[in-house]
Amino acid sequence: MISSNVLKLFLFVPLTILKLFSAETEKSSDLVRLENSFQVKEKDFLKIIQSNPRSIRGWSGRGDMRLFLGDFEGAKSDYEKMIQLDPSLEVSHWRLGIAYFYLKEYENAERQFEIYHNYDAVDRENGIWRFMSQFKSKGLKAAREGLLKYEKDDRPPYPLLYEMFAGRLSPDQVFSEIEEVDYPENYRSRVLFHANLYVGIYAELVLQNTEMAKKLLKKSFENEYGQSTGTYMWQVARLHYFQLLSRKVNDFDGKDSREK
Numbered sequence: 001m002i003s004s005n006v007l008k009l010f011l012f013v014p015l016t017i018l019k020l021f022s023a024e025t026e027k028s029s030d031l032v033r034l035e036n037s038f039q040v041k042e043k044d045f046l047k048i049i050q051s052n053p054r055s056i057r058g059w060s061g062r063g064d065m066r067l068f069l070g071d072f073e074g075a076k077s078d079y080e081k082m083i084q085l086d087p088s089l090e091v092s093h094w095r096l097g098i099a100y101f102y103l104k105e106y107e108n109a110e111r112q113f114e115i116y117h118n119y120d121a122v123d124r125e126n127g128i129w130r131f132m133s134q135f136k137s138k139g140l141k142a143a144r145e146g147l148l149k150y151e152k153d154d155r156p157p158y159p160l161l162y163e164m165f166a167g168r169l170s171p172d173q174v175f176s177e178i179e180e181v182d183y184p185e186n187y188r189s190r191v192l193f194h195a196n197l198y199v200g201i202y203a204e205l206v207l208q209n210t211e212m213a214k215k216l217l218k219k220s221f222e223n224e225y226g227q228s229t230g231t232y233m234w235q236v237a238r239l240h241y242f243q244l245l246s247r248k249v250n251d252f253d254g255k256d257s258r259e260k
Contacts, residue, residue: 038068056082056089067099068235075099091119094126098236101129106137117148124150124158125233128198131165135205156181157195164202171199171207189225196220197237210244217241 042065048058063078079096083089097112113130120126127148134143147166153159160177163169169177178188178195200216203209220226221241226234 035069038065041065042069054085056086059085063095063099064232067095068239070239072099072102076103091115094129095232097126097129097133101133101136102239104136106133109133110137114148122150122152122154124154124162125194125198127162128158128165132201132205140206156183157191161195161198161202164199165206171202171212174199186225189223193220193223193226193234193237196223197233197240201240204244210247214241214244217244 042062045058045062045065048055049062052058059078059081063075063082066072066078067075076096076099079093079099083093083096094113094116097109097116100106100109100112110130110133113126113133116123116126117130127150130146130148131143134146138146144165144167147162150162154162157174157178160169160174164171164174174195178191183191196216197220200213200220203216204213207213217237217240220237221234223234226237
């Protein structure tokens with residue numbers, strides 16, 4: 001991961017930094033507007049908090065805006081405040097786990113995704129994030145041995161993706177299986193958004209193939225379903241993709257951007 005200072009520079013001065021990526025994104029002005037809208041909404045949620053410091057909605061909304069702006073520390077603080085105000089929220093708070101992950105607090109992230117499994121024992125996407133956290137803290141062998149168990153079916157393409165993270169399917173097999181299903185076009189776009197995101201992350205972490213990861217994460221970022229809905233996970237895909245691009249910029253600067 002890039003340093004928090006570089007990430008904040010990238011996210012909070014987009015007109016300057018996004019020029020570096022204009023050839024790849026072709027939508028730098030759209031991203032500037034997106035970042036600006038998050039900053040406005042962050043201030044709106046601050047007003048809610050100031051009006052009612054116990055407003056779960058205020059802390060939750062500001063935490064989301066902060067995460068979308070790449071302020072993972074701020075998001076963590078707001079999400080933890082939610083739990084402080086209402087401890088019953090902890091078991092379902094997967095968003096806090098994502099903030100922990102990008103702060104490199106991998107053991108905290110691992111725990112958060114593990115307790116979420118007690119809340120939702122179907123969601124393999126949560127299991128993938130737990131794998132990612134364990135991979136970062138303990139390595140591939142421990143991450144695969146620690147994969148959460150699922151008995152019920154899940155939405156596509158997560159059963160396929162989970163088999164890939166378990167080492168039982170290759171990325172090519174995942175996409176081949178998806179191609180064989182006659183999804184409605186709009187739903188296919190949704191399935192491919194998730195597939196490109198997590199196969200891209202798998203390529204980055206497990207295969208250590210950064211170029212493959214960038215190509216797939218770019219597809220996820222540019223996905224029609226993702227861009228039209230702007231879901232939480234599309235925001236994560238956007239952030240993750242630009243982190244990989246920023247590594248290339250660091251390389252141009254002669255800096256070693258490899259994970260320590």
